[in-house]
Amino acid sequence: MRAHYFQHVPFEGLGSVQAWLVANGYQITATRFYEFSELPDLEQIDLLVVMGGPMSVNDEAIYPWLVAEKSFIRTAVQSGKRVLGVCLGAQLIASALGARVYPNAQKEIGWFPIQGIASSERVPFCFPSVIEVFHWHGETFDLPPGAVRIAGSSGCENQAFQIDDSVIGLQFHLETTKESARSIIENCRDELIPARYIQSEQEILSAEDASYFAINRMMDDILSYLTNHGGEAAPQCGLL
Secondary structure, X not given: OEEEEEEOOOOOOOOHHHHHHHHOOOEEEEEEXXXXXXXXXXXXXXXXXXXXXXXXXXXXXXXXXXXXXHHHHXXXXXXXXXXXXXXXXXHHHHHHOXXXXXXXEEEEEEEEEEEEOOOOOOOOOOOOOOEEEEEEEEEEEOOOOOEEEEEEOOOOOOOEEEEOOOEEEEOOXXXXXXXXXXXXXXXXXXXXOOEOOEOOHHHHHOOOHHHHHHXXXXXXXXXXXXHOHHHOOOOOOOOO
């Protein structure tokens, strides 16, 4: 099995996703757009993971590789490949499928709750009724065609979406570890301007080990669901 990931800046890597992939026997390859923009052979990929970054999906004039990246993502989704998008990655999936990506009413940076959404449509993966997760984003997206919203919050309506059984986009960061939290702060500290949904550096780094464990376990659940590894069932709504 082969997993390929798209990385946009050195300080936003796989985080806890790396450990899950290794534990489950995946060969891991990457395209690091800050170094090179060579894309893989889609037929050789079982899982595509699209990570975050501080740029906008609309910055094609500044980052011309965004055009090719979005085209690749579109083809992967249409081909039925398993695709996971995190923050910028979710926005790239939305944009690649024709949805609008634009500034959110406010930035969300730090630990804030999201709510799982029980939909009348078929939603195989179900978030807990409430879980506190790590955020670092200033933009949001409209739902792409065929997507079902599976999480939201008071600060951002569309926090997560799913397309069929093969694509999940997350506006937030379930892969965050203590080390990756420190890394993004070191590189994006200038964004920590006091606001309703922006915590201070001290508040962010004061999160307990249990907080990281909870979100990393949820990421494991999503990866297991997307890849159907071992046939695990999706979590029931309202349960962590």
